[in-house]
Amino acid sequence: MKFIQGGHRIIFFALFSIVAVIYLARLFFLQVVEDRYKISANSNVLRRITDYPSRGLIYDRNGKLMVYNEAVYDLMIVPKDVKNIDTTDFCKLIGITIEDFSKKFQKAKIYSPYKASIFEKQLSAQTYASFQEKLYKFNGFYCQPRTIRKYPDAIAAHLLGYLGEVDEKVVERNQYYQMGDYIGISGVEQSYEKELRGRRGVRYALVDVFNREKGKFEEGRYDTISVAGENLSLTLDAELQLYAEQLMQNKLGSVVAIEPSTGEILAMVNGPTYDPNLLVGRVRSKNYVTLLKDTLKPLFNRAMQAYYPPGSTFKLTGALSALEENIISPGTSYAHVFTVGSKSVKCHPHPPIALEGSIQYSCNPYFCNVFRSFVESNKYGSSENGYRTWRKYVNSFGIGVKIGVDMPHELKGLVPSVEFYDKIYGKGRWKASTIYSLGIGQGELGITPLQMANITCIIANKGFYYTPHVVKKIGERKNDTRNLLEKHFCLVKPQTFNVVIDGMQRVVEAGTARNASLIKDSIVVCGKTGTAENPHGKDHSLFVCFAPRENPKIVIAVMVENSGFGATWAVPIASLMMEKYLLDTIKRPDVEKRMMEGNLLPDYYYRSLQLQQQKTDTAAIAKKDSLLVVQVNTSFGKSSSYNGKAKP
Amino acid sequence: MRRQRSIFQNIDWITVLLYFVMVIAGWLNIYAAVFNQQHDNIFDVTQNYGRQLMWILTALVLIVFVLVIDGKFFDAFAYVVYGVSIISLIAVLFLGHEVAGSKSWFRFGSFGIQPAEFAKFATALALAKYLSTMGIRFSETRTKITCVAMIVIPMLLILLENETGVALVFSSFVLVLYREGLSGGLLLLGVLAVALFILSLVLPKMTLIIALSIIAVVILLLFRNKTLVLPIAGILILSVGVVFSVDYVFHNVLEKHQKKRIDVLLGKETDLKGAGYNLNQSLIAIGSGGFCGKGYLQGTQTKFDFVPEQSTDFIFCTVGEEWGFIGSAVVILLFLSLLFRI
Incomplete structure (x- = not known):
């Protein structure tokens, strides 16, 4: 101490004090002022662990299981722990190549050497079993159970829909989802996503630097328990659906069956369809691309999205509207020809007939005349107003508007507006005779098979419909999600329907659809065939029907693309389905065999070649008249005026 | 007996108190830093805190020993100790055990001895002995050069061992020299x-x-x-x-890792997974402590090993996290008081 000089000593202490003060100031800032580090500390030690609930099962209306969950196993990897494993053996077990292995390993390592990540998605139970046996040899790997959807009967693919991983957009829009979650992408899986998925649980665990769990965070105060998804009971009759799919195999088109007294969809078939089991698990993306590339468009939900010209089935709507507006009466008859300038619409020889007979024989001139009488009626002052009223009636039958079915991606159909025709022909330069083909369901009309069935429901119910829907019960309670118990009335009064229904009965008993009669079993069937001209080749074969006449139990609309007369394909298919549903036996095995084995696909392949040619042609037209092309692209029913051929 | 009493009378009890407070605080914090459920006995010698206790007790024995020994002993052996430590510094360059790129440890089974640590104390002792020798005046240039040489020799040897950090500690001898009359300039x-x-x-x-x-x-x-x-x-x-x-x-x-550390320290680089990891994690640990801290044994960052070298180099993180600003300030003030007492 003797050498210490006073001045130096003070500076010496001052220096230390300054350093201490600087430390204290910095600490104060770090610990008291700044709270960034408190947040970082939490994200360091708190791990959100998601507890996935199992997705709801789906049953048909009779309690038959249609969709269930099968356990699969995500193979997880912690790269740091992977040591001395037999790569060849490993790759053989899970079915990947050595190159795949090193690629995946690198990817996982880049993500994090300590944190577990998915090495291989969704190993099947069998693979898992054989892998699990040797798991002790593969340090750093473990399996995490997950579930995928399974479809025991492999039916109703479009209606049920499929699942897929959420994309960034969904995550951004909806806080519930996180990357890696699955979500319903179409069909019931999408529209009832909320009910099916249940509620995810979350628990917060404390983890150390190696991501090992060290216990609950604050005794689990912030943890939530997962809630399993609710089971759905569909309105669908799985047996009927399967039968209809068998009848529609190797055909393009669609079948929709509805219980008119409730709006419950009993069957909804698309041809071609696909096995829903193809769009799950590891093979999903590969199969999806294959299906997408198929020229017959198996992924296309024709029942709800394809626009077809309704053809003669549309005559019913026209007749009902005209009756209600007192344009015609049941006794009205017209000359047996419809003439526009030099063109004339004729029919096959039959005696001059009134409305009922005209429906029975599907008389084209008659309904062209009805349409003209309606649109040109003095009541409305101008054909523009006349058409507007006509359109209002058509809309009230659920055409050109969305019906509100409980499945996504429903299209509303096409009924041209006044403005549409003004654009094409010029304001005031068109009248009924310009667009008369609408009267017989041709022209610019586009109607989905679901809408065809719904129109038939309105007729069967004499004036109203319940929104067609596919989910009957959610869990144990009745499906109350979408105003399903509300009657929707069309503009036509109940008593007006009788004469049209009489006509429909005669169509089946003595008209174009004699094949569909179940009179021997004392069931009165009412129906109407259609043979829709279209620009894609042979006429579409159509049939709509309901039975029994009193207290109808089922409405069926059948649409078989490019197959000819309504009576050839659509009528037998619909009648077999009625037999199946109402009588539960098939008494005409020969017809059944002919329908099931009928293969129209070669025609379609030929057609698709033609269609490609046509695309090149329309591309040329596109430059001239963009409006028309829009028409071509959005509907199957391109403006095709009637050429005068007889149409049963 | 009289002699003994006089020794204890001369003891600066406040310094001793400061010493014991700091030693016990250190021990408790090491226990907190490596705390785990399986070994919750603070006397468990298989763990760092148990060993720390052993060292504390050993040090106590040594303290008593040093106190009892006549001051002349150190006077006599100062240069010998210095010489031995210089030799061991040279020896470790050839016989040492390489750890993380630096060759500064002698290994004896599970124990290790780092001669550089002894060199610090030996240098201080030799320097004190030299400066207190009769007839030596610090104002003389010769004295100054000798002093600097005594410091620089072990410092260079340690640099050769690649223990830059320890070598830098030797530069603090400048402060001692300043106190002894080195020019402030x-x-x-x-x-x-x-x-x-x-x-x-x-x-x-x-x-x-x-x-x-x-x-x-x-x-x-x-x-x-x-x-x-x-x-x-x-x-x-x-x-x-x-x-x-x-x-x-x-x-x-400079070596690459040294450059990186400087860059990170100056905030020119934020390599959170590499060189900046320690810095960032210690900031998080200390910063999350708040004013009062999370409470003893409640620190999550330190307990779950986010900060490396928790029980040694980064022990201050434990203090910062579990005792908060108050605890950190107490530690700094304890050190300051100790420095003022010496």
């Missing part, structure tokens, strides 16, 4: 040189040179003394030289 010069080094890493060269020139001009204008012109100009030129040579030193003399 030298100290100031050193501080300024370090400041210049750091500034030239952070700021663009031209900005720094312009700033230095302005300072020089301002000083000249303030004092208006012609004799100052030359030295100030000299210092200015020297500083500019330093500024330009810093880049070279930084890129060619």
Whole structure:
């Protein structure tokens, strides 16, 4: 101490004090002022662990299981722990190549050497079993159970829909989802996503630097328990659906069956369809691309999205509207020809007939005349107003508007507006005779098979419909999600329907659809065939029907693309389905065999070649008249005026 | 007996108290830092805290031993101790055990001895002995050179062992020398040189040179003394030289990891997974403590090993996290008081 000089000593202490003060100031800032580090500390030690609930099962209306969950196993990897494993053996077990292995390993390592990540998605139970046996040899790997959807009967693919991983957009829009979650992408899986998925649980665990769990965070105060998804009971009759799919195999088109007294969809078939089991698990993306590339468009939900010209089935709507507006009466008859300038619409020889007979024989001139009488009626002052009223009636039958079915991606159909025709022909330069083909369901009309069935429901119910829907019960309670118990009335009064229904009965008993009669079993069937001209080749074969006449139990609309007369394909298919549903036996095995084995696909392949040619042609037209092309692209029913051929 | 009493009478009890408070606080915090459920006995010698206790007790014995031994013993053996430690520093270069790139440990089974640690104490002892020798005056240039040599020799040896950190500790002997009468100017010069080094890493060269020139001009204008012109100009030129040579030193003399550490420290780089990991994690640990801390044994960052070298180099994180600002301040003030007492 003797050498210490006073001045130096003070500076010496001052220096230390300054350093201490600087430390204290910095600490104060770090610990008291700044709270960034408190947040970082939490994200360091708190791990959100998601507890996935199992997705709801789906049953048909009779309690038959249609969709269930099968356990699969995500193979997880912690790269740091992977040591001395037999790569060849490993790759053989899970079915990947050595190159795949090193690629995946690198990817996982880049993500994090300590944190577990998915090495291989969704190993099947069998693979898992054989892998699990040797798991002790593969340090750093473990399996995490997950579930995928399974479809025991492999039916109703479009209606049920499929699942897929959420994309960034969904995550951004909806806080519930996180990357890696699955979500319903179409069909019931999408529209009832909320009910099916249940509620995810979350628990917060404390983890150390190696991501090992060290216990609950604050005794689990912030943890939530997962809630399993609710089971759905569909309105669908799985047996009927399967039968209809068998009848529609190797055909393009669609079948929709509805219980008119409730709006419950009993069957909804698309041809071609696909096995829903193809769009799950590891093979999903590969199969999806294959299906997408198929020229017959198996992924296309024709029942709800394809626009077809309704053809003669549309005559019913026209007749009902005209009756209600007192344009015609049941006794009205017209000359047996419809003439526009030099063109004339004729029919096959039959005696001059009134409305009922005209429906029975599907008389084209008659309904062209009805349409003209309606649109040109003095009541409305101008054909523009006349058409507007006509359109209002058509809309009230659920055409050109969305019906509100409980499945996504429903299209509303096409009924041209006044403005549409003004654009094409010029304001005031068109009248009924310009667009008369609408009267017989041709022209610019586009109607989905679901809408065809719904129109038939309105007729069967004499004036109203319940929104067609596919989910009957959610869990144990009745499906109350979408105003399903509300009657929707069309503009036509109940008593007006009788004469049209009489006509429909005669169509089946003595008209174009004699094949569909179940009179021997004392069931009165009412129906109407259609043979829709279209620009894609042979006429579409159509049939709509309901039975029994009193207290109808089922409405069926059948649409078989490019197959000819309504009576050839659509009528037998619909009648077999009625037999199946109402009588539960098939008494005409020969017809059944002919329908099931009928293969129209070669025609379609030929057609698709033609269609490609046509695309090149329309591309040329596109430059001239963009409006028309829009028409071509959005509907199957391109403006095709009637050429005068007889149409049963 | 009388002799004994006089020793205990001479003891600075406040320093002893400070010492014991710090030792026990250290031990408790090491226990918190490596705390785990399986070994919750603080006396468990298989764990770091158990071993720490062993060392504390050993040190106590040594303290008593040192107190009892006559001061003349140290007087006599100071140079011997210094010599032995220099020899061991040389020996470790050849016989040492390499740990993480530095060769500074002798290994004896599970125990290790780092001669560099002993060298610190040996140098201090030898320096004290030298300066207290009769007839030695610190004001003499010869004395100064001898002192510097005594410090620089072990320092260089340690640098050769690649223990830059320990070697830097030796530079703190400058403070001791200052207290013994070293000119304050030298100290100031050193501080300024370090400041210049750091500034030239952070700021663009031209900005720094312009700033230095302005300072020089301002000083000249303030004092208006012609004799100052030359030295100030000299210092200015020297500083500019330093500024330009810093880049070279930084890129060619320093090791890659050293460069990185400096960059991270200066905030020029945020390599959170590499060199910046320790820094960032310690900031998180200390910063999350708040004013009062999370409570003893409640620290999550330290308990779950987010900060490496938790029980040794980064023990302050445990204090910061579990005891908060209050605890950290107490530790700093304890150190300051101890420094003032010595």
